[in-house]
Structures are given as C-alpha cells and as structure tokens.
Amino acid sequence: SSNEHKLNFKKSKEACLSFIQDALLQKQWKRAAEFLTCYVESLEKDYSREHIGPSEMIWRIGSEILWHHSQSSMKEFNCFIEQMKTLGVKRYLKVCLEHVFHLLCDGQIDEAYQNLSLAESWRFGEQTAIQDKEMKLVQAYRGLLDYYSWSKQKNILLENGEDGFSDLAVEQEMHGYFRKAAVNLKEIIKIPGVWDIFVKCYVDLLEFYGDHNEARQVLNEYAYNSKFPANPNAHVYLYQFLKRQREPKKSLISALKILHDMVPSHELMIEFNTMLQKSKKRKKRRLGLEVIFAALDYAGWKENAKAWSCLARQVKQIVISEKHLDWIKQEWSSRKDWWPAFHFSRYLAKRNWQENKSLSYEKALVAGILLGKGCKYFKYVSHQGCKAQLKRFRVLKKFVNKHNPVYLRIS
Amino acid sequence: RDFNERCAQCSEVNWGLTDGGRFYCRSCHNVTERTREVVNTDFITNSRVQTISKGSRKQEKNDGGSEWYICEGFQLVLKKQVEALEALGVCPQMKDEILCNFWRCYLQKSKQAYCKRPAGETVKALSVCESSTDVDSDPERPSLLHLLSLSESEGDLQTDCSFASSVSKVSESTSVYSGSVDGSLYLMKNQKEKLRMTMPMTLSFCYMALLWVREPITLSELLRYVVEGHIPYLNVFQHFPEKMKLCGLDLKIFCVESWPVYEEVFNKMHELAAYLDLPRFPDITESCFLHPDMLCMKYLMEANLPDELHNWTCRVVKKIGIGEVDFLTLVPGNKSTRKVKYDVLAAAVIVVVLKLLFLLDDHYEWLLSELAEERNKNNTEGGPCFEFKKWYEVVKHSLDVQQKKLDEERAKYLWRCEKPLFYSVKNKSKVLKRRQMVVNLQNQFGKLSGSVQRAEKPNPSSFQLSWSEENTDGSCFHGHSLKGILQEKRGLLTAMNPDYWLCTVKLCNEKLCGHLAHYREVEFPQSYHFVLGLFSFLLRVQPSYIHDEVCMIEHKLFNKKLYKKLKYNTVLRK
Numbered sequence: 012s013s014n015e016h017k018l019n020f021k022k023s024k025e026a027c028l029s030f031i032q033d034a035l036l037q038k039q040w041k042r043a044a045e046f047l048t049c050y051v052e053s054l055e056k057d058y059s060r061e062h063i064g065p066s067e068m069i070w071r072i073g074s075e076i077l078w079h080h081s082q083s084s085m086k087e088f089n090c091f092i093e094q095m096k097t098l099g100v101k102r103y104l105k106v107c108l109e110h111v112f113h114l115l116c117d118g119q120i121d122e123a124y125q126n127l128s129l130a131e132s133w134r135f136g137e138q139t140a141i142q143d144k145e146m147k148l149v150q151a152y153r154g155l156l157d158y159y160s161w162s163k164q165k166n167i168l169l170e171n172g173e174d175g176f177s178d179l180a181v182e183q184e185m186h187g188y189f190r191k192a193a194v195n196l197k198e199i200i201k202i203p204g205v206w207d208i209f210v211k212c213y214v215d216l217l218e219f220y221g222d223h224n225e226a227r228q229v230l231n232e233y234a235y236n237s238k239f240p241a242n243p244n245a246h247v248y249l250y251q252f253l254k255r256q257r258e259p260k261k262s263l264i265s266a267l268k269i270l271h272d273m274v275p276s277h278e279l280m281i282e283f284n285t286m287l288q289k290s291k292k293r294k295k296r297r298l299g300l301e302v303i304f305a306a307l308d309y310a311g312w313k314e315n316a317k318a319w320s321c322l323a324r325q326v327k328q329i330v331i332s333e334k335h336l337d338w339i340k341q342e343w344s345s346r347k348d349w350w351p352a353f354h355f356s357r358y359l360a361k362r363n364w365q366e367n368k369s370l371s372y373e374k375a376l377v378a379g380i381l382l383g384k385g386c387k388y389f390k391y392v393s394h395q396g397c398k399a400q401l402k403r404f405r406v407l408k409k410f411v412n413k414h415n416p417v418y419l420r421i422s
Numbered sequence: 423r424d425f426n427e428r429c430a431q432c433s434e435v436n437w438g439l440t441d442g443g444r445f446y447c448r449s450c451h452n453v454t455e456r457t458r459e460v461v462n463t464d465f466i467t468n469s470r471v472q473t474i475s476k477g478s479r480k481q482e483k484n485d486g487g488s489e490w491y492i493c494e495g496f497q498l499v500l501k502k503q504v505e506a507l508e509a510l511g512v513c514p515q516m517k518d519e520i521l522c523n524f525w526r527c528y529l530q531k532s533k534q535a536y537c538k539r540p541a542g543e544t545v546k547a548l549s550v551c552e553s554s555t556d557v558d559s560d561p562e563r564p565s566l567l568h569l570l571s572l573s574e575s576e577g578d579l580q581t582d583c584s585f586a587s588s589v590s591k592v593s594e595s596t597s598v599y600s601g602s603v604d605g606s607l608y609l610m611k612n613q614k615e616k617l618r619m620t621m622p623m624t625l626s627f628c629y630m631a632l633l634w635v636r637e638p639i640t641l642s643e644l645l646r647y648v649v650e651g652h653i654p655y656l657n658v659f660q661h662f663p664e665k666m667k668l669c670g671l672d673l674k675i676f677c678v679e680s681w682p683v684y685e686e687v688f689n690k691m692h693e694l695a696a697y698l699d700l701p702r703f704p705d706i707t708e709s710c711f712l713h714p715d716m717l718c719m720k721y722l723m724e725a726n727l728p729d730e731l732h733n734w735t736c737r738v739v740k741k742i743g744i745g746e747v748d749f750l751t752l753v754p755g756n757k758s759t760r761k762v763k764y765d766v767l768a769a770a771v772i773v774v775v776l777k778l779l780f781l782l783d784d785h786y787e788w789l790l791s792e793l794a795e796e797r798n799k800n801n802t803e804g805g806p807c808f809e810f811k812k813w814y815e816v817v818k819h820s821l822d823v824q825q826k827k828l829d830e831e832r833a834k835y836l837w838r839c840e841k842p843l844f845y846s847v848k849n850k851s852k853v854l855k856r857r858q859m860v861v862n863l864q865n866q867f868g869k870l871s872g873s874v875q876r877a878e879k880p881n882p883s884s885f886q887l888s889w890s891e892e893n894t895d896g897s898c899f900h901g902h903s904l905k906g907i908l909q910e911k912r913g914l915l916t917a918m919n920p921d922y923w924l925c926t927v928k929l930c931n932e933k934l935c936g937h938l939a940h941y942r943e944v945e946f947p948q949s950y951h952f953v954l955g956l957f958s959f960l961l962r963v964q965p966s967y968i969h970d971e972v973c974m975i976e977h978k979l980f981n982k983k984l985y986k987k988l989k990y991n992t993v994l995r996k
Contacts, residue, residue: 018832019680026833041872048871049834051863055856069863080870091866094859 024053024065031072040080047072054098066098070106078113085117100138104130104145111152120156127153147199151209154195158212161188165219189216200229203238210248218255226252234269243277246270250279260286264295271302276309284321288328297338300325304342313354314363319373326380330414340421343381347422354378355388364395372396372403379411383418490601490666492608493529495659495676496619500525502654502661503628510652510882512637521631527698528627532617601667609671617697620675621655622682626691628653633691633752634703638711640765641688642961643884649681649962652882657839673843684763684963692761695754706750706764713750714739717768725772725956726817726889728808728902733915734775735768742978744771763971769957770971774979776953779907779917780810784947786919794906808902814952816897820887821956828959886960924980925973939973941966 027050034043050072053065077083077091092110096103107130114123130149133139139146164185171178196213200206210233217226230252234245250266267283280302287299303322312318329335343350355378363371371392379389389411396404504517602608608618617623625648629641639647648655659668659676668676695703706712718735722728739745750762780787791810798806838860844853889898908915925946926939943951943965954965954972961968 017680017683020837021679023832023835023837026829030830030833041870044867044870045872046833048864048867049836051860051867052836052838054860054863055838055853073863073867076867076870082870087866091863094862098859 020056024050028068035072035075038079040076043072043076044080047076064099066095067102070095070098070102074109074113085119088113100135101141103133103135103138104142104149107133108145108148108152120159124153124156127156144202147202150195151199151206154192154199155209155212157188157192158196158216161185161192161216164188189220192216200233203236203240205240205242206233207242207244207248210245214248214252218252223256227256234266241273243270243274246273247277247279260290264290268298271305275302275305276311277306280306281315281317281321284325288321288325293335296325297335300329300338300342304346307354308346314367314370316367316370316373319370319377323373323376326377327410330380330417336417336420339381343421347381351382351386355382355386357387357391360388360391364392368396368401372407375404376407376411379407380414380417381421384411384415488665489603491604492602492672492675493619495602495662495666495668495672496624497525498662499621499624499654499658499676500627502658503624504631506653507628507632507639510639510647512632512639513635516631516635516637520634521627524627524631524634524698527700528617528619528694531698532619601669601672605671605675609674617694621678622686623690623694625655625682625687626694629687630691630695633712636704636706636710636712640712640717641684641763642765642963645682645684645687646962647882650882655682656837657841660839660841668841668843669847670845673845677843679837684766684961684967688761688763692752692754695752698754700754703752703754705747707747708745710750712764714745714764714768714771717764718771720884721768721772721957721960723889723900724885724887724960726813726887726897726899727772727776728904729900730902730904731772731775731779734779735771738771738775738778738975738979742975744975744978760974765961766963766968766971767975769961769968770975773950773953773957773968773972774975777922777950779904779919780949781919781921781923782947782949782953783921783923784949786921787949790907790918797906805901805903806896807906808899808904812896813899814949816899817887817956818952821959824886825959922980924976925969929973929977937966938970939966941969 027046031043031046031050034040034046047069050065051069054069056065073091073095074088077088089110092106092113096106096110099106107126111123111126111130114120114126127149131146131153164181167181168178168185171181193213193216196209196216199209200213210229214226214229217223217229230245230249233239233242234249239245246266246269250263250270253263253266264283264286267279267286270277270279271283284299284303284306287295287302290296290299303318303325306312306318307322326339329339354374360371363374375389375392375396378386379393382389384390393404393408393411397408500521501517504512504521508514508517625644629644632639632644644653647653654661656678659672662668708715710716715732715736718739719732722731722735736745743749744762744767749759750764752762753759776782780790787810791812794807794809795811798809838857842850842853842857844850889900891898891901907918909918910916929938930940932938941954951965954968957968958965
C-alpha cells in the first residue's frame with residue numbers, strides 16, 4: 012500500500028525537528044523558536060521506544076534558543092530549566108549540572124552554588140544510585156566553587172596581611188572552605204577520568220597547606236595510572252609541580268619526555284629543548300635536537316621565532332664543533348622532501364622578512380645550513396638583510412658561506 | 423422531545439411514535455393527537471436504548487457522563503463535516519437528505535450484524551431516526567431504504583434524547599476501558615460481516631454524498647480542505663457534548679494521527695457504495711464539473727498552460743471514450759468497470775496531451791521552445807507563441823515556493839487540542855499535567871517566535887496557483903498560442919511532433935499488485951517528472967498515482983497500434 016508517504020504525527024514532528032536543526036545551525040533563533048513551539052506537543056505522545064525522547068530534545072533545543080535569543084533573559088532561562096527538571100527524572104542531575112554551567116557562564120556564582128547544594132540533597136529511590144556518577148560531579152563542582160571561595164579569602168588575607176593585621180574570621184572561613192573543597196575534589200579524582208580543573212585546584216590547596224607529598228602522589232596517579240585516559244595535561248601539571256619543588260633536572264626531563272611523545276607540538280617543547288641543550292649528556296642533547304625538529308613539523312609553529320632560534324642555536328653549535336653532524340643528517344633525512352616547500356619557499360622568505368626580521372634571521376640560518384647558500388630562502392633574506400645594512404645578516408652570510416659544504420654532507 | 427405527560431388512559435409514561443409522527447402510549451396503545459414538532463433537523467436524534475437482563479437502572483455515571491455509543495460519535499462527526507461543507511457553499515440538501523439517508527442506510531445495514539451479541543451480554547441497540555423532510559419528495563432520486571422503527575418485540579423504546587442508564591461495562595469478561603458503551607466491542611468486531619466505521623470513512627461518506635449531488639468539489643479538493651482545517655477531521659471529538667466522555671479505546675477510534683490519503687478514502691467510498699446497495703449514481707454529463715472536459719480546463723488554467731490546449735484534451739477524451747456518461751457515472755458493485763478518479767484522470771489527460779505535443783523526452787520540448795523563442799523575437803505582433811522553457815521557469819519557481827510553504831506547514835501541524843485524552847483514569851492527572859506544561863512551553867517559545875504570528879486560516883480556495891493575464895511580466899501563459907508546434911494536415915490540426923513514447927509497454931494487473939505501472943523517477947525524462955510533480959502537488963497525491971492513469975490513457979489511445987504490434991510479434995514467432 013502507498014501508506015508510507017502518509018503524513019502522520021511522527022513524520023510531521025520529524026520534519027519539524029529537521030527545520031529546527033537547520034535554524035539552529037544558522038543561528039536563526041526566532042525561527043527555531045517558531046518551530047519548537049509546534050514541536051512541544053510531542054510531549055503528549057509516548058516515545059518510550061525511541062533513543063532520544065522529546066523531553067530531552069526540548070530541553071536541549073530550548074536551552075540553546077533561550078541562551079542565545081536576544082529577547083530572552085536569565086529569568087526566563089531559569090524558569091524553563093525548572094520545568095525541564097520535572098520532565099525526566101532519569102536526567103534530573105544532568106539538567107541540574109548543565110543549569111549550573113549556564114549560571115556560571117552568566118556570572119551567577121551564588122546561584123550556581125545554591126543549585127548544586129540542592130541537587131546534592133536530591134533523593135529519588137533507585138535513581139539516586141543509578142545517577143551516582145552525576146552526583147559525584149555535582150559534589151565535585153561544589154568543591155570547585157568552595158575552592159573558588161577559598162581562593163578569594165586567601166587573596167583578602169594576603170592583601171590585608173601586608174598591613175600586619177591578621178583577620179581571624181577571614182582565616183577561619185578560608186580554612187572552612189578548604190576542608191569542604193578538599194573532601195569533594197579528592198573524591199572525584201579517584202575515579203578514572205579527565206579532571207584537569209579539579210586536579211589543579213586540589214594540588215593548589217595541598218601546596219598551600221604544605222602537603223607536598225600528597226600533591227605529588229595525586230599528580231603521579233593522575234599522570235601515570237593506566238586506568239586514567241591518556242592526558243597530556245596531566246604531565247604538564249606534574250612537570251610544573253616538580254619545577255616548583257625544584258626537583259632535579261632528571262625528573263623534570265623524564266616528565267617532559269612523555270609529553271613530547273604524546274604531543275610533539277606542545278608549547279613546553281621550547282623549554283624542554285632549552286633544558287636538553289644545556290645538558291652534559293650527549294643523549295640528552297641528541298634528544299633536544301629531535302624535540303625541536305619535531306615541534307617545527309607542525310604548522311602552528313611555523314612563525315614561532317623562539318622555536319627557530321632554538322633550532323638555529325643548536326644547529327650552529329653542532330656545525331661549529333664539527334661533531335655530530337650525523338645527528339642533523341638523521342633528523343633531516345625524513346624532512347628534506349617537504350620542509351623546503353613547507354618552511355623555506357621564496358614566498359615565505361618575502362613574507363617573513365616583511366613581518367618579522369628576527370624570524371627570518373633564524374630561519375635563514377637553518378635554511379642556509381641545511382640547504383646550502385644557494386637556497387632561495389637564504390639568498391633572499393641574506394640579500395635583503397645586507398641591503399638593509401643589518402650587521403647580523405652580514406655575519407650570517409659569512410657564516411653560511413664558510414660552512415657551505417656542510418649541506419652536502421647532510422643531504 | 424421530553425414528552426413526559428402521563429397517558430390519559432393508563433397513566434403510564436411510555437411513549438412511542440407512530441409512522442405519522444404521533445405519540446402513542448405503548449402500554450395501552452392509546453394514540454394521542456400530539457404530534458412531534460418536527461423542526462429539529464438535528465442529527466443527534468438517535469435514541470439508543472438498551473435493556474439489560476438485570477434491569478437495574480442507574481442514573482448518570484459518577485463523572486457526569488452518560489452512556490453513548492460509537493455510532494453516535496460518528497454521527498456527530500458527520501454532522502460537523504457536512505455543516506462545514508455547507509459553509510463552503512455546498513447545497514443544503516446534501517445534509518438533510520443525502521448524507522442523512524446514507525448514514526441511516528449504513529446504520530441499518532451494519533446493525534444487522536450488530537445484533538449478534540457475544541454471550542453474556544444482552545444489549546440491544548435500536549435506533550429511531552427522525553427526519554423532517556420526505557425522502558421521496560424528489561421523484562428523480564431513487565428511493566432509499568427507510569430506517570425502520572423497529573417493532574415492539576425488540577423491547578422498550580424510549581424516544582427521549584436522554585440516554586438510558588445502565589451498567590457501564592458491557593461485558594464482564596472484558597477489562598478494557600472505554601468511555602463509550604461499546605468501544606471495546608467495536609474494535610473486536612468481526613470485520614467480514616460489515617464495514618466498520620472509521621474516521622477516514624467519514625470522508626468517504628462525504629465524498630459519496632458530494633458525488634451523488636455532483637457538487638464541484640473533487641476528492642483531492644475535499645482532502646485538501648480537510649488538511650487546511652476547513653472541514654473538521656482532526657480532533658472533531660472536541661465538539662462532542664460534555665456528557666459523552668471520551669477515553670480508553672474510544673481514542674483509538676476517534677483520534678487520528680495521520681492525514682488520510684486519496685487512495686484510502688476513494689477505495690473505501692466504493693466499498694461503502696456497494697455495501698449500501700446503492701443504485702446507479704446520478705449521471706455525470708458534459709455539463710458536470712467532474713467531467714474531464716471541465717476539469718481539464720480548470721487544471722490547464724491552474725497549471726498556467728495555454729487555453730488552446732483544451733481543444734486537445736477534449737480530442738483525447740473523445741477519442742478514448744472517457745467522456746461518456748456510462749464511463750463516468752458510478753454504478754456501485756459493478757466490478758467490471760474501472761472506478762473513475764475524476765481529478766487524477768483529468769490531470770493525466772493533460773500530461774498525455776503535453777507528451778503528444780512536446781514529446782517530453784528532455785530534448786524535443788527544448789528544441790521547440792527555442793524555435794518559439796526565435797519566432798517571438800522576429801514577430802512582435804499578435805500574441806506570443808508558447809515557449810516551454812519560459813513556462814517551465816515561471817511555473818517551477820512558483821511551485822518551489824508553494825512546496826516550501828507546504829513543507830513548513832506540514833512540519834508545523836498541531837495535532838493535539840485542548841481537550842485532554844487519557845486512556846484510563848489512572849493517568850488522567852499525568853495527562854493534564856503534561857498538557858499544562860505543553861501550553862506553558864508553547865506560550866514561552868511562541869513569544870520568542872518574533873513577529874511571525876500564526877496566520878488566520880486562509881480562506882478555502884479552489885485554486886492553489888493563480889496567474890493573471892494582467893501581469894505585464896509575461897508570467898501568464900493562458901493566452902499564448904501553440905502556433906509553432908502545430909501544423910495543418912488534411913484540414914486537421916496535428917502536432918509537429920511525430921513521435922510518442924509509452925510510459926509502459928505492458929500494464930500490470932491491477933488486481934494482483936495494486937497498480938497499473940510502477941513509477942521510478944530515474945527511469946523517465948526530467949520533463950515528464952516535472953509535469954507529474956506539478957499535478958502531484960496540485961492534487962496532493964503521489965506522482966505514481968497520476969502515472970498509473972497516464973499509462974491507462976495511453977493504452978486506450980494507442981490500443982490499435984499496440985494490438986497490431988502484438989499480433990505482428992506472434993506472426994514472427996511462427
């Protein structure tokens with residue numbers, strides 16, 4: 012029978028949703044609201060077999076519209092969310108959490124805190140146990156806000172402390188917040204997950220109160236426990252902590268090594284390379300070269316003068332010492348096919364020269380060594396530099412000319 | 423109605439009605455002089471009575487409702503629908519005489535099966551209908567069966583409008599719940615014995631009545647009016663009186679959640695006509711609106727095609743005999759004649775004519791168009807020649823705009839109404855809460871919808887696309903001439919186009935697979951698809967539906983040639 016094309020409730024609402032989706036994607040909030048008005052009657056129909064029911068749709072779409080619509084206010088938004096909370100008990104805590112996020116975005120910290128407390132005290136039969144994870148999140152965020160309050164108190168103390176007055180009340184309050192925050196933050200980071208902000212705050216608290224051992228343990232767990240998802244930030248936090256604790260270079264380097272393996276383009280690679288270059292151990296210096304070359308493989312680093320200066324310094328040092336040219340050869344072998352076009356084109360020479368002379372200087376050095384004095388990049392930049400009578404470019408030209416044969420040995 | 427006087431003879435209050443419309447006492451058969459005031463043409467004149475063997479009579483149910491039967495619900499629906507049709511300009515006889523009688527006939531027919539009751543239940547349903555008008559007043563109309571006032575032996579008759587009260591559960595064994603008395607029974611009925619009434623079938627009734635009266639409303643128009651809200655269909659139950667409580671299984675019967683399709687209503691109508699043993703319908707002659715010549719003219723106008731094409735549609739109609747009275751007039755129960763879909767047929771004729779003149783093979787029509795364009799450039803005097811390309815662009819643009827509007831409207835339908843529906847008393851509060859929330863949300867987001875107000879229902883209009891000759895932009899093609907594409911041969915105007923392609927060489931067996939042909943867009947030229955699409959939009963049917971009719975017409979038109987070919991093939995095989 013030809014009843015497949017029959018227009019019925021379900022198809023009509025599907026079409027409606029598709030119009031809403033288009034409107035949302037094009038940020039046409041009025042139009043989205045218009046269609047949502049027609050969609051809401053889906054609530055009166057049973058969709059228990061569908062994956063996402065209308066109540067969830069309406070919650071999510073409605074939130075988006077009310078958040079962005081010019082004529083909508085926070086008051087309206089709050090009123091809407093309160094209705095949504097009553098719609099689906101299985102989603103109750105999720106809705107609460109998202110509401111809290113919106114409140115925070117709107118700067119209503121106290122409101123957010125109140126909502127979190129309310130959510131924390133919610134009980135609903137077996138749902139409470141089922142939504143255990145969300146509950147932990149609620150508690151964690153409340154802990155986060157407690158940390159925020161603690162931080163404020165701390166700043167007040169520090170300011171007033173300069174006057175010589177120690178305000179006991181403020182101090183007491185501060186400690187109170189610390190206790191509340193610590194309890195909740197500690198709980199959530201036990202569960203495998205990505206908890207960057209909670210970890211940072213918790214470690215901050217621990218450091219303030221002098222519990223460095225606990226802090227170290229927390230950070231190690233977070234970075235090295237295989238149950239936790241691989242997270243470069245964990246290593247960053249650990250590194251920063253170790254640095255603060257003035258740990259020996261060895262541990263700093265091992266922390267950063269893992270970061271390099273995970274994210275070769277991480278911004279800390281400059282620091283890492285600098286550290287490695289200074290090392291007395293040959294292996295470390297070798298690693299340094301690897302690290303800086305790897306970082307410059309990424310487009311985001313193309314115009315980073317500091318990175319180029321690191322590479323230039325190391326390359327220069329190797330060339331002058333005439334030792335370990337094979338290092339450069341090894342690094343260059345996999346890059347010689349594409350780095351010239353990627354970094355050292357004539358177009359880039361012109362642009363770099365116009366925009367950032369230091370950048371062009373460093374790059375020209377590297378190019379000159381790797382590709383010889385005949386390479387377009389070096390030629391252009393050094394010519395321009397000499398024309399502009401900038402001393403260092405003359406020096407550069409001499410240097411590259413002197414070491415020109417190197418490129419043959421490394422290509 | 424509320425005749426509660428005591429009988430002069432026996433002091434009982436037990437009245438019945440004679441054929442002459444007089445009250446008589448049933449206890450002593452005393453006939454009064456009191457006659458019924460017969461002003462009431464109201465449809466809710468049914469009195470349904472039941473006697474239960476237990477005989478206990480409770481007054482109204484606790485919730486203020488009283489008993490009602492499914493049939494009464496449908497009767498109300500039909501009443502509303504026919505009133506709406508009347509408001510659209512349909513003649514008043516349709517309500518008072520035609521539809522009323524059809525309905526009574528149906529009740530009578532179907533109640534013959536109604537009387538078989540499952541064990542444990544002794545409800546007898548009877549009906550006495552009143553009519554103010556004499557059905558036989560019009561001699562031309564064939565007399566229909568009267569609904570009998572059934573005899574006394576069936577039990578007590580009450581002519582009161584108020585419903586007798588009794589135990590609400592009809593059968594002890596069924597635990598299903600319905601507001602009506604026979605909701606559950608209704609759904610469980612054996613289908614073979616009778617035609618069960620459904621909401622789509624109410625439209626079949628309407629269409630049948632319209633056809634009988636030969637009103638200028640086609641089935642596709644009727645269905646369009648329904649969707650546009652001019653004829654009650656969705657949520658008609660809102661208008662049931664307070665006493666008729668709707669819940670449980672009644673919802674399955676009266677709440678629709680889909681729009682009925684042409685095919686469904688059409689087929690049901692024919693089934694119904696046969697079921698009611700109706701005689702031959704009034705003739706559809708050349709002067710009737712439903713005649714292909716008339717409908718073709720309308721559709722040509724609506725499709726913005728030249729008036730000159732009308733000659734051609736008439737020629738085709740004549741050649742294949744689809745303008746004959748006997749072909750067009752409905753004879754219920756006659757299985758040998760093909761049931762005529764007047765609107766689809768007319769549209770298909772136009773499609774065939776376009777194929778005849780323009781070939782529509784994605785090449786020839788554009789070629790002709792270029793030639794016409796040249797002609798128009800060089801010859802600025804007189805009326806312009808019809809250019810297919812221009813027509814395509816103009817019509818496509820309008821069609822796209824209208825289609826987009828229609829798609830948005832479809833996405834914005836509101837299916838629910840204020841009257842809450844619940845399956846059982848248990849979830850009543852939940853339903854009401856939900857309804858309240860829906861209303862709140864509608865208010866909240868409605869305000870954010872900007873200046874877009876939900877427009878008033880547009881006035882019902884027979885034409886969806888309109889083109890005015892007064893437009894100076896040349897977007898109206900009615901007056902354009904077909905000069906470039908016609909030639910004169912032996913005093914007759916024929917098409918320049920010598921070719922024709924058949925949509926299908928062999929027709930399917932409609933009885934086996936339900937269709938004459940199977941339309942797939944990719945297998946046919948784009949121009950053909952466009953033309954089908956245009957009429958598909960206007961008639962709100964699937965393109966394949968029109969395609970079937972086109973195939974049918976082509977086979978009639980080229981019958982001889984096809985036959986020859988077949989013969990030739992068999993000769994070859996020998």
